[in-house]
Amino acid sequence: MSALAPITLTHYLVASAILFSFGLAGIMTRRNILMMLLSIELMFNAANLTLVAYSRAWGNLNGQVMVFFVIIVAAAEVTVGLAIAVLLARQLHTMNADEAAHLKW
Amino acid sequence: MIDAVLFYLFAGLMLLAGLSVILNRKPIYSVLSLLVVMFCLAALFIMLDAVFLAALQILLYAGAVLVLFLFVIMLLNLQPEALARTRAFTLLGGGLGAAGVFVWQIVRLLPVEGGALRTGEAAPSGVEALGRLLFTKYLLPFELASFIILAAIVGAVSLAKQEPPARRG
Numbered sequence: 001m002s003a004l005a006p007i008t009l010t011h012y013l014v015a016s017a018i019l020f021s022f023g024l025a026g027i028m029t030r031r032n033i034l035m036m037l038l039s040i041e042l043m044f045n046a047a048n049l050t051l052v053a054y055s056r057a058w059g060n061l062n063g064q065v066m067v068f069f070v071i072i073v074a075a076a077e078v079t080v081g082l083a084i085a086v087l088l089a090r091q092l093h094t095m096n097a098d099e100a101a102h103l104k105w
Numbered sequence: 106m107i108d109a110v111l112f113y114l115f116a117g118l119m120l121l122a123g124l125s126v127i128l129n130r131k132p133i134y135s136v137l138s139l140l141v142v143m144f145c146l147a148a149l150f151i152m153l154d155a156v157f158l159a160a161l162q163i164l165l166y167a168g169a170v171l172v173l174f175l176f177v178i179m180l181l182n183l184q185p186e187a188l189a190r191t192r193a194f195t196l197l198g199g200g201l202g203a204a205g206v207f208v209w210q211i212v213r214l215l216p217v218e219g220g221a222l223r224t225g226e227a228a229p230s231g232v233e234a235l236g237r238l239l240f241t242k243y244l245l246p247f248e249l250a251s252f253i254i255l256a257a258i259v260g261a262v263s264l265a266k267q268e269p270p271a272r273r274g
Binding site: 010013014015018020021029037039064075076080082087089 | 108109136139155178204207214262
C-alpha cells in the first residue's frame with residue numbers, strides 16, 4: 001500500500017506547523033485571557049514537537065533537553081499568568097483583555 | 106506500516122483537538138480538549154523515542170498545568186464569551202494572519218530534505234543519556250531553572266494573595 005509511506009521528519013514538521021497555526025489563530029481571535037493562555041500552550045507544544053522530531057532525526061539529545069527547559073518555563077509562565085488572570089477578574093470583574101486598557105493613554 | 110497508521114491516528118486526533126481548543130466558546134471545554142492534545146503529543150513523543158519527555162508531558166502538563174487552569178476556571182465561574190463581542194474583522198484578520206504564517210512555514214520547510222528518521226542505535230535515548238547531558242553540558246541552565254520556578258512561586262503567591270481587610274498592628 002503506497003498511500004502509507006514511511007513517516008519522515010517532514011510529517012512531524014507539518015503536523016507541528018498546523019498546530020502552531022491553530023495556536024496563532026486562537027491568540028489573535030480570542031479575547032478571553034484564559035483562552036489566550038491556552039493558545040500559547042498550543043504554540044509551545046507545537047515547538048516542542050519540532051524540537052523532539054529534529055532531535056530524533058539528527059540523532060542527539062540536545063533537542064530533548066531544550067524541550068525539558070521549555071516545559072519548565074511554560075509551567076512558570078502559566079502560574080504567573082493565571083495569578084494575573086485571577087487578579088484581573090477580582091479587580092476589574094472581567095476576563096476580556098480589551099477591557100484591561102488602563103495603561104493605554 | 107504500523108508506524109504510519111499510529112502517526113496519522115495520533116496526529117489527526119491532536120489536530121482535531123487543537124482546533125476544538127480554539128473554537129470552543131466555553132473555556133472548560135477548551136481545557137479538556139487541550140488535555141487530549143497533550144496525550145496525543147505524548148504518544149507522538151514515544152514514537153520519537155523520547156519516553157522521558159512523554160512522561161514529563163503527562164505529569165507536568167496534563168497533571169499540573171491543566172489542573173491549574175481548571176482550578177482558575179471553576180474559581181472564577183466565567184460566563185461564555187459573547188459571540189457578538191468578537192468582530193468579523195478580528196476573525197478574518199486572525200484567520201488570514203495564521204494562514205499566512207502557516208503557508209510561510211510550509212514554504213520554508215518543504216525544501217528541507219525530509220530524510221528518514223534515524224533509528225535505534227544511532228539516536229541515544231532513555232533517561233540515563235538525557236540525565237547525563239542535563240548534569241554535564243546543561244548544568245548551569247538546569248540550576249537556573251530552579252530560580253525561575255522559585256520566582257514563579259513567589260510571584261504567583263504575592264499576586265493572587267487576598268489582602269486581609271484590616272491589618273492588625
